[in-house]
Amino acid sequence: AQSVTQLGSHVSVSEGALVLLRCNYSSSVPPYLFWYVQYPNQGLQLLLKYTTGATLVKGINGFEAEFKKSETSFHLTKPSAHMSDAAEYFCAVSDRMGSGANNLFFGTGTRLTVIP
Amino acid sequence: KAGVTQTPRYLIKTRGQQVTLSCSPISGHRSVSWYQQTPGQGLQFLFEYFSETQRNKGNFPGRFSGRQFSNSRSEMNVSTLELGDSALYLCASSLQRGSAEAFFGQGTRLTVV
Numbered sequence: 093a094q095s096v097t098q099l100g101s102h103v104s105v106s107e108g109a110l111v112l113l114r115c116n117y118s119s120s121v122p123p124y125l126f127w128y129v130q131y132p133n134q135g136l137q138l139l140l141k142y143t144t145g146a147t148l149v150k151g152i153n154g155f156e157a158e159f160k161k162s163e164t165s166f167h168l169t170k171p172s173a174h175m176s177d178a179a180e181y182f183c184a185v186s187d188r189m190g191s192g193a194n195n196l197f198f199g200t201g202t203r204l205t206v207i208p
Numbered sequence: 209k210a211g212v213t214q215t216p217r218y219l220i221k222t223r224g225q226q227v228t229l230s231c232s233p234i235s236g237h238r239s240v241s242w243y244q245q246t247p248g249q250g251l252q253f254l255f256e257y258f259s260e261t262q263r264n265k266g267n268f269p270g271r272f273s274g275r276q277f278s279n280s281r282s283e284m285n286v287s288t289l290e291l292g293d294s295a296l297y298l299c300a301s302s303l304q305r306g307s308a309e310a311f312f313g314q315g316t317r318l319t320v321v
Contacts, residue, residue: 135312143308193310194241198251
């Protein structure tokens with residue numbers, strides 16, 4: 093069974109400050125891990141993904157995440173927040189050996205607010 | 209190339225009616241998955257289709273069904289609509305089963321009144 097826990101349904105940061113969105117996962121098999129962003133009335137856009145190999149993953153818009161197997165975590169960070177980063181962010185896990193990204197288990201999401 | 213296309217974007221239906229939503233995947237993609245997004249339950253997996261066959265199904269009642277055509281386009285159908293079926297329905301396409309990346313459409317917002 094797979095699941096994701098996102099700590100903090102709402103996070104507020106000042107423009108230019110560090111963004112840290114937390115994600116912990118549970119998986120009985122080797123996982124794929126993903127971060128998606130959703131703007132109002134839009135679908136989901138992939139920010140970054142971890143499949144295998146390097147545990148520090150760089151994505152679009154300056155975001156990155158580190159896969160820490162010992163902590164079962166995949167936290168999303170960005171050194172300096174921009175107003176355009178305000179959106180909802182979803183962490184997701186899937187079974188690498190099964191359906192992969194075709195069957196995603198999502199966290200409940202974190203709404204990021206950027207204060208000017 | 210064109211992304212994932214979902215039609216219609218918005219839909220209003222009455223309780224008890226049925227509805228069909230359509231998803232055209234990215235050209236060359238053979239796998240399509242559907243998700244339901246609601247404020248209360250979040251994002252939940254509905255089904256996965258590959259090569260015109262349902263490969264996985266989420267925990268939804270039998271009123272929710274789907275199919276995939278030979279050109280990989282997919283439809284999902286909800287019969288006997290309930291108020292709780294009001295949601296954003298998202299479709300995602302991948303190159304093949306087990307892919308490490310899925311691309312989402314903009315969704316169909318269904319409102320049941």
